[in-house]
Amino acid sequence: MNFLHLFAPGGDRTVRYALSGAGGGFARTLLAQTRRIPRLSPAVLCDQDVPGLRAMLLELGYDPAELQVCGDAQAVRDAREDGRVALVGDGALLGAGEWDILVEATGSPAAGYEMARQALTGGRHVAMVSKEVDSVAGLHLAELARTHGSVYTTADGDQPANLIGLVSWAETLGLEIVAIGKSTEYDLVLDPAAGTVTQLDITVPAPELAGLLDLGDDVRATLAARAEAVAALPTGATADYCEMAVVATSTGFRPDTERLHYPVARIAELADVYALREDGGVLHRPGAVDVFSALRLPGEASFAGGVFVVVRTGDPVTWETLRGKGHVVSRDGKYAAVYLPYHLMGVETPVSLLSAVLHHRPSGGTDPRGHAVLAGRAERDLPAGTVLTMGGHHHDVTGVQAVLLRDEDTPDDTAPLYLAAHATLAADVPAGALITLGHLADPDTALLDAWTAGRAARPAAGPVNG
Numbered sequence: 001m002n003f004l005h006l007f008a009p010g011g012d013r014t015v016r017y018a019l020s021g022a023g024g025g026f027a028r029t030l031l032a033q034t035r036r037i038p039r040l041s042p043a044v045l046c047d048q049d050v051p052g053l054r055a056m057l058l059e060l061g062y063d064p065a066e067l068q069v070c071g072d073a074q075a076v077r078d079a080r081e082d083g084r085v086a087l088v089g090d091g092a093l094l095g096a097g098e099w100d101i102l103v104e105a106t107g108s109p110a111a112g113y114e115m116a117r118q119a120l121t122g123g124r125h126v127a128m129v130s131k132e133v134d135s136v137a138g139l140h141l142a143e144l145a146r147t148h149g150s151v152y153t154t155a156d157g158d159q160p161a162n163l164i165g166l167v168s169w170a171e172t173l174g175l176e177i178v179a180i181g182k183s184t185e186y187d188l189v190l191d192p193a194a195g196t197v198t199q200l201d202i203t204v205p206a207p208e209l210a211g212l213l214d215l216g217d218d219v220r221a222t223l224a225a226r227a228e229a230v231a232a233l234p235t236g237a238t239a240d241y242c243e244m245a246v247v248a249t250s251t252g253f254r255p256d257t258e259r260l261h262y263p264v265a266r267i268a269e270l271a272d273v274y275a276l277r278e279d280g281g282v283l284h285r286p287g288a289v290d291v292f293s294a295l296r297l298p299g300e301a302s303f304a305g306g307v308f309v310v311v312r313t314g315d316p317v318t319w320e321t322l323r324g325k326g327h328v329v330s331r332d333g334k335y336a337a338v339y340l341p342y343h344l345m346g347v348e349t350p351v352s353l354l355s356a357v358l359h360h361r362p363s364g365g366t367d368p369r370g371h372a373v374l375a376g377r378a379e380r381d382l383p384a385g386t387v388l389t390m391g392g393h394h395h396d397v398t399g400v401q402a403v404l405l406r407d408e409d410t411p412d413d414t415a416p417l418y419l420a421a422h423a424t425l426a427a428d429v430p431a432g433a434l435i436t437l438g439h440l441a442d443p444d445t446a447l448l449d450a451w452t453a454g455r456a457a458r459p460a461a462g463p464v465n466g
Contacts, residue, residue: 007354015357016043016099020091020115021106023047026129030346032060040350043099044086053087091115100357101125109418110444113137120144125151125356129158131242132395132418135374136447138249139454142368153362157348160246163307164364166340167251175311179274180253181290183303188295197230204232215269219280226264235262239394240291241374241402248289248372250365256288258403264293267303270337271330274310279334306341371460373410375434376400376417382429390421397421407460413437419447
C-alpha cells in the first residue's frame with residue numbers, strides 16, 4: 001500500500017485534532033510526530049496538568065506564541081480564531097474550538113466516555129486510545145457515530161488497531177486464521193550464564209529455563225515447565241485483557257479460556273504453540289484471541305508490543321517455500337504465524353486521523369459486536385462497602401482479577417470491569433465470584449446506560465471462527 005497515494009485525494013486540507021489526556025506518554029508521541037506532518041495540526045489539548053502540558057510542548061519544540069492557556073469557552077474560540085493551540089484543563093471546553101477529530105487518551109472510563117460522546121453527537125470523529133472506555137462504551141459510541149454520520153475508530157499505533165489491521169489484511173488474502181493476539185508489554189529475557197530471567201526491571205532466578213529453550217516433542221508439557229520456571233514474575237496484566245476485549249469486539253475472535261493462555265514462547269514457536277490441541281498446540285478450538293509472553297536471549301530482537309496471526313497453511317509447497325525464506329511455519333507444516341513485532345504508539349496514529357477525516361473510514365473494525373466481555377472475579381472475599389479502586393500502570397482494579405468471557409458464557413448481569421472501577425460494593429462478593437451489576441452501589445450512570453444501550457444495539461451476531 002502506497003500511503004502517499006492513499007491520502008493524495010485529500011489535497012492540501014489540514015486535519016485538526018483535539019486531544020484529551022494530552023500530557024500522557026501516548027499523547028507525547030503523537031504531538032512529537034505531528035510537528036513532522038504539515039497536513040496535521042493540534043487544535044485543542046486537554047489535560048488536568050495544564051502547566052505540565054505546556055512545558056512538554058515547549059520541550060517538543062512548539063513555539064510559545066502558538067500556545068494559549070484557556071479557562072473558558074470564549075478564550076478557546078479566540079485562541080482558535082487567532083490560529084493558536086488552546087490548552088485547557090476541563091474536557092467540557094474541548095467542543096468550543098473548531099476541529100475534526102478527537103483523540104481520546106485519558107484512560108478514564110467515565111471522563112473519556114463523556115468527551116467521546118460529546119464529540120460524536122456534535123458530528124465530529126473520535127479515535128479511541130482509551131481501551132478502558134472502549135471495553136464498556138465502545139458499542140454505544142460506534143452506534144452514536146453511525147447515527148451522527150461520524151467515524152469511531154481505534155487508533156493505529158496502539159495494539160488493538162494494529163492487530164485488527166493485521167487480521168483484516170489476512171482475511172483479504174483469504175488466509176484461514178486460527179488464532180490472533182499480541183505479546184505482553186515486556187519480553188522475558190533469559191541470561192543462560194547467570195541462570196536468570198528479566199522482565200523490564202525485575203530479575204529472578206530461573207536456572208531451569210536454559211534447558212527449556214527447545215519445545216521438544218510435547219509442546220504443552222514444555223510450556224507448563226517454562227511457566228513454572230518463571231512463576232515469580234507477574235503474568236496477566238489487566239491492560240492485556242482489556243486490549244483483547246477491544247479486538248474481540250471488532251473481529252469476532254474470542255478467548256479460548258477466560259484467563260487466556262499466556263504461553264512463554266519464542267517467536268519461531270508461535271505456529272506450533274497456537275495449533276489446535278489435536279495437533280499438539282494449546283487451542284481447544286479455532287478463532288481464538290490470546291496473549292503470549294515472548295521469551296528471548298539478550299541481543300535478540302524484541303516482540304514486546306507486537307501482534308500476530310496464526311493461519312492454516314494450505315498448499316504445502318507454497319509454505320515450505322516460505323519456510324525457506326525464514327517465515328514461521330509449524331514443524332508439521334499445518335500452521336504458519338505472521339507478525340508485526342512492534343507498535344509505535346502515537347507515531348502511527350496520524351494514519352488513523354487522516355483516514356477518518358479525509359476518507360470517512362475507520363482504521364479499526366467496521367461492525368463491532370458484543371463477542372466478548374472484559375469482566376472481573378474477586379481475588380479474595382470483598383466485603384460490602386469496598387471501593388474498587390483503579391490505578392497503577394496497567395489500570396488494575398484492586399482485589400479483582402480481570403477475565404475475558406465469551407459472549408455465550410457471560411451471565412446477563414455481569415458488570416464490565418471498568419464500569420466496576422471506582423464503584424462501591426453494595427454486597428459481599430466471595431472470592432472467585434464474578435462482579436455483577438447488582439454488586440455495585442454507585443456505578444457511573446452514564447457509563448451504565450452506554451453499556452446497556454450498546455449491548456442491546458450491537459449484540460454478537462455469531463463468531464467469525466469457533
